[in-house]
Structures are given as structure tokens and as C-alpha cells.
Amino acid sequence: MEKEVEPVVKTLPPLPNVDKYSKVVTRYAPNPDFVLHFGQARAIYLSHDYARMYNGIFILRFEDTDPKNKKPVLEYYDAIREDIEWLGCKWDKEYIQSLRLPIYYEYARKLIEAGAAYTCTCNPETFKKLVSAGKPCPCRGLTVEENLEKWDKMLEHFYGEGEAVLRVKTDLQHKNVSVREWVAFRIIDTSREPHPIVGDKYILWPTYHFANGLDDHLMDVTHIIRGKEFLSTLDRHLYLYKHFGWKYPEAIHYGRWLLPRGGAMSKSKTLKAIKAGLFKGFDDPRLPTLAALRRRGVQPEAIRQMILEVGIKQSEVSLSWDNLYAYNRRIVEPKAKRLFFVHNPVKLLVYGLSKQYEANIRFHPSKPEMGFRMLKVKVENSTASLFICSEDAKLLKDRGMVRLMELFNVKLVMSSENLLEAMFHSETYEEARRLNMPLIHWLPVDQCVKAKVVMSDATELEGVVENNCTIVKVGDVVQFERFGFVKLDSKDGYWIFYYTHK
């Protein structure tokens, strides 16, 4: 029995205060305004894996309450579901906030009735001035009745966009000015900015602070795992929970992580660049989206292991792609079949052959159980026609002799720009080693198909791949020997592979 190399998988540290709750409930709450990127896998895996670890519940909640500035797009709801499924995380419940507005209205009314929230029709500038000085605005003194009346008018489209908001009462001296009297509802003109799901049905929309905080309670979330950019929303939520007399869930915040090469690019910038044609789509190999990583052959388990390794510190971390690739290689290497791919092929004629040749090569050098592939070399008039990489052609010119892997050794006799001519030298590997010949791969000109590899910088390498590639299924990761790991992307007429890593 051969043992697979088991990577040392770190286990998650225990979650705080688990025994205080009857069931652990976590959630992931994306805004469907773009596909998920690599960094978001962190909150997803941590939330999901903790829920599983404690036999709890993992909730997916779409937070689509800004049809204007962070406009949700219908296709991304599904794209996000697909991304999360690909990561291997199944959610137990799903909610869409835009379908819950009546619930938010109901709780807003309760808040007003409790005297904990008030309608505000101040000019934003004057309000800002007052509140940063720690002073209340005139609206704060309105009676409950007056507030309910104005609230109803807000619901009835009496006010236009920007004319009225609902504020939550806080401490006017709160250290963080943005926490003071924060906005729970604002008006968005959905006749101009329709929501992808509910259209122009509502104009009064809850802010993230309100809907997110409220839903965490209503959905019995016990443990919130999110980036530390949400640290200040916790302060806001605390007021909300205090007004309602609720207990706030355990909140864990992790620091942001930096990725090299455009990893920190913002959604809006990325979208703009895609529209401008700078990227091929949201799965362009240069982008750090999950869709792109998937397309390139990165295994979700590699991402998970990397996230578990990084943990949940609040300090920021700079990750390198190399690190992710190392995890991925560990997963992919034992399974990947080996094939020959000759890029920028150059024709090589080998003379002096006295018989037919065929090479039987393992699909995996250290796993004979994975089987063999065959490459037949047709010899006519003592001559064979092969392809080799142009880089290897240079090698042959420099060294004079090379071994064609698993075949025989040749000696260069003539070279022009597009054609190399060589003489059969000897057959054995031992002879090649004795003479210190470089080893190169090759393909018979009649045993290969055209292929191209899309590199991680989106450039494309043209070449030929051995026709044994018919055993490869779309989505499989294979290794092109002396080249790197690639994933078969499509084979409609043309074999297209995406480069994964070395």
C-alpha cells in the first residue's frame, strides 16, 4: 500500500464561547455586485468550516440593499452561488435581503416607537457640522408621533432621494464620529435605479448597518467572522442591539490580506477594465477572482489549506501566489498525467534510422499504475520527422547532441531557421548520460494536434500536444513535461489549456 503524501493540515482554533449557544450559526453575506475574489474565500471557508466543526448552520445571505452605489447584478447571484459551491461549501439556508424589506420596516417602526430612532430631514452638511461638534440636530427632539408620521410619509414616497433618512440614536459623544446617529434607512429613487430583483417596488432602503445587524439577530447568528474593516460597524450595531435588548453575537475580525500583482484591485475598477476590454472577462487569468483561479486549475482545497494556515489574526498579511501554488502542486502533482507539449515547434529530421520506433512512456514517472502512452515514430527512407521546441532547437545547436526522451540520441548535422537535420547517434539512455546530453521532449509530426496554452499573464503559447491528450477531460489538470501544470479548458476544434503553475 502506497501512502499519499498527506499535507499537514492545520486545524482551526476553537471558537469563543461556543458553549453559550445551543447551535453555532455562521453566515457569509456578500453583495452580489461582482463575482467573488480570492480574498473572500477566507470569510467563506472560515464561516463554513466552523459551522461544520460544531455541527452548526452556515447561512448564505445576499446583502443587496443598495440599488444605486453598489448596484447588485442578477447574474452575480448565481455566479456567487457557483463560486461557493466550487469551494466545496454547502449552505444550509439562503436569504436575499431585498426580499425582506417589510421585515426591516417592521423593526424600524418598533425602533421609532421605542424612541430609539428618528426621522431626519436635515441637510447633510448642517447635520455633519452639528454632530461632529457633538450636538443634536433639530430632528432628534421630535416626538414618537411626529416621527411615525414622517416615517409613513417616507414610505409613501412623499420625500425624494436625499431628503429624509431614519437615524438611530447613539451617544453624541461617541469617539468615532461616523458612529454617531448613524443612518438606518435612506431613500433611493428606484424608478431611475431599479433593483434587479424587486425593481422599483421600494424607495426606502435599509443601510448595510441596519439590515446586516438586524439580520444577524433574526437569523440567530452566533459567530460573525469578517474583515476588520467592519470593526466600526460593530459599534453601530451595539446601539441597535441595546435598543432592542438583544445580545450581540461573537464577532471575530481578521486583518486584510494583500496579494501581489493587482490582487488588491477594486471591484469597480476591475469591472471598468473588463468593459474597456483590458481583460477578457471576470475569469481572465490575470484577475484574482475565484472564477479565474478555477479556470487556471487551482484546486479549492489548496485555497482552503492556505486559509487555514493563515488563520484569523488581525494583522495584515501579504500572501504570495507561490505559496498558493505550493499547496496546489501538492494536491495536483500525484494525480496529473504527463504529456508532451511542444511550443513554438520546429521541425527536426532525423536520418540514419534502420527501423521503426515507438516510445512507451508512463503517464506518471513514479506511478506505473497510471498506465502508459505510446508515441509511434514513422520512419520512411531511414528518416523521421519530429517537432521540438524552438528553445530546444537552440539547445541542440549549442550542444550538438541531445537525447529525445524515451527514444534515442541524435547529433546535429545541419540547421536553418525553420528546419533542423540530425543524424541518429545511439539508442540508449546510458549513452546519453555518459555523453552528458541534454534531455528534450519531442513529438512525431503525425502524432500531435494543435494546441495553445493561455499563460497566467493572458499571453498565449502556440504549439502541438501529443494526440494521447484525447484521454484528458475538460477541467482535468495535467502536466506538460518540462513545461508545467495546465488545465484543459476546451477542445472544440482547438485544444486550449490554461497554465496553472510550474
Added chain:
RNA sequence: GCUCCGGUGGUGUAGCCAGGUCAAGCAUAGGAGGCUCUCACCCUCCCGACGCGGGUUCAAAUCCCGCCCGGAGCACCA
């Protein structure tokens, strides 16, 4: 600027709460060599870190103070 949060090799992480077994472990990257009919994998070795300065203590990466550096937030965004 204000408010929070954080600083272990190039990168990530263990250790810090309960000081000694840490002249700091592991991984990855880098270097050298070995194995191998791939530049993959595997094996061996090397490289390299407790931000700085004080204090407490027999003893500090671990506790205390100051400084420095980095990050996050400061919206009618999520």
C-alpha cells in the same frame, strides 16, 4: 488629524494569555548537492526572524512603560 487594531526570517505560521525545556519549531521561497529518461515529485544540507529602547525578574519572544513602524475605520457603500 482623530479613533481603534497589530508588529517572530523574503513570505506565511508555531510559541505570547498561565516567563525558564526557545542561542526560537514548521512551511514556502532562495542557494548547494543527490535521485530521476521532465525544469515535476522525492531526499540531504545551507541561508535567514523575536521592530527599537528602558523596566520587572535568578530568568523575557513571552509581563510593564515609552517610542517607532504598519494596517483599518472616520459615507444617506457593502
